[in-house]
Every structure is written in structure tokens, then in C-alpha cells.
Amino acid sequence: MIAIKTENLKKIYKFEGAEIEALKGIDLTIEEGDMVALMGPSGSGKSTLLHLIGGIDIPTEGKVYIKGEDIFSLNEKKLAVFRNNNIGFVFQFHYLLPEFTALENVMIPLQIYNKRDVEKKAKDLLDKLGLSHRIFHKPSQMSGGEQQRVAIARAIVNQPSILIADEPTGNLDSKNTETVMNILKDMNDNNNVTMIIATHDKDVANYCKRIIYLKDGMLAEE
Numbered sequence: 001m002i003a004i005k006t007e008n009l010k011k012i013y014k015f016e017g018a019e020i021e022a023l024k025g026i027d028l029t030i031e032e033g034d035m036v037a038l039m040g041p042s043g044s045g046k047s048t049l050l051h052l053i054g055g056i057d058i059p060t061e062g063k064v065y066i067k068g069e070d071i072f073s074l075n076e077k078k079l080a081v082f083r084n085n086n087i088g089f090v091f092q093f094h095y096l097l098p099e100f101t102a103l104e105n106v107m108i109p110l111q112i113y114n115k116r117d118v119e120k121k122a123k124d125l126l127d128k129l130g131l132s133h134r135i136f137h138k139p140s141q142m143s144g145g146e147q148q149r150v151a152i153a154r155a156i157v158n159q160p161s162i163l164i165a166d167e168p169t170g171n172l173d174s175k176n177t178e179t180v181m182n183i184l185k186d187m188n189d190n191n192n193v194t195m196i197i198a199t200h201d202k203d204v205a206n207y208c209k210r211i212i213y214l215k216d217g218m219l220a221e222e
């Protein structure tokens with residue numbers, strides 16, 4: 001089964017009267033259960049590609065299929081529901097809500113959809129990620145690695161089959177990078193979560209099964 005497929009995917013940003021061609025026609029296929037590192041210099045289009053694959057930005061041209069669904073043929077509301085049921089995001093800067101505890105941050109995606117037993121589910125997950133002693137802490141009261149693990153918990157609490165991570169360890173030291181990557185690898189191994197992870201870090205890429213390179217908005221050799 002194919003998890004992610006893009007066809008002739010293009011993105012042009014308009015900026016102060018100029019056009020920036022961030023993606024120049026990407027054809028990419030990722031199988032279910034794969035764990036893919038997305039590498040390439042700064043400005044090569046990694047974040048743009050991840051945003052389009054995740055349906056959080058729209059392409060100028062081309063298509064994105066997630067598990068066979070042509071996501072940009074969905075209306076905004078259906079796309080939002082599809083995204084929440086299928087895709088988890090982890091970013092370099094975790095974007096946790098500062099006023100809320102770790103537990104509350106993880107519960108947020110669950111409450112939107114009124115799932116039952118939300119607190120237990122969030123607690124169990126934080127426990128699994130080694131954070132049972134931090135559930136009532138706010139982001140500012142946790143280390144960078146702990147914050148990133150909370151962000152991972154929030155991204156996977158809805159059990160997405162696809163995880164998109166944009167430099168998830170970009171802000172972490174090597175020990176925390178290792179912890180985070182072991183968690184992701186474990187999710188890929190045991191839950192068959194398909195992953196695409198943008199990174200500059202060779203060590204992070206080495207956790208992955210496949211490495212793809214972007215250069216100037218185009219796929220380079222694997």
C-alpha cells in the first residue's frame with residue numbers, strides 16, 4: 001500500500017512582487033510503513049513539501065494523495081477532519097501552548113473530537129514517553145527534550161498512520177536527539193506508522209530506512 005504520493009507538486013510563493021519557486025514539480029511515492037529522511041540545504045523546500053503533504057498549505061499545482069485520497073479535492077472542513085484522523089505533525093519548535101500543562105497539551109487534539117477517556121489516554125502516552133513525572137508541568141518548566149516528547153505525544157495521541165516531522169531534533173542536544181529518535185523508530189517498528197522526517201543531521205537520517213534529497217525545489221538522487 002502507498003501511504004503518500006505526490007504528482008508534479010509545485011509551490012510558488014509570491015513575496016514583495018517577486019515569485020519564489022519553492023517546489024518545481026515533485027513526484028514522490030512513500031510506501032506504508034516506511035521511515036524516510038528528507039535532507040537538503042536550507043531553503044531547498046523541505047518544509048514546504050512537508051506542509052503540502054500534510055495538507056496545511058495548498059500547492060500552486062499538482063496533487064497529493066494520502067492513502068489514495070486526493071486531499072486537495074476535499075473541502076476545507078473535510079480536509080481538517082481527514083488530517084486529524086490520519087496525520088500527526090512534529091515541528092522543530094514544539095508549539096506547545098505555554099499556559100497549559102503537559103497533560104492538557106496532549107489532551108487538546110482529543111477533546112476537539114470528544115473522544116472518551118481522553119485523560120487516561122494522554123496520561124498513558126506521556127508515561128510511555130517517560131514523562132509521568134512531568135504531566136502537571138507547563139512547557140517553561142520542562143527541558144527542551146521533555147517539551148519535544150510532549151509535542152510527540154500530542155502528535156500521536158490520535159494514533160495517526162502518518163507522522164510528518166520537520167526538524168524534530170533541530171533544537172536538541174545529542175542525548176535528547178537519541179531519545180526522540182528511539183521513540184520515533186519504535187513507533188515505526190511496532191505501530192507501522194509511516195514517517196517522513198526533515199533533518200540536517202546525518203545521525204537522525206541513519207535511523208531511517210530511506211533518505212531522499214531536495215535541492216532547489218527538486219528531488220535529487222536517493
Ligand code: ADP
Pocket residue numbers: 013014015020021022040041042043044045046047048049
Ligand atoms: P527548507 O525547509 O528546506 O529550509 P523552505 O520550504 O522553508 O525550505 O523554503 C523554500 C523556499 O521558499 C525558500 O527560498 C524560502 O525562502 C521560500 N519560502 C518559504 N516559505 C515562504 C513564504 N511563506 N513566503 C515566501 N517565501 C517562502
Ligand code: MG
Pocket residue numbers: 046047048166
Ligand atoms: Mg525548513
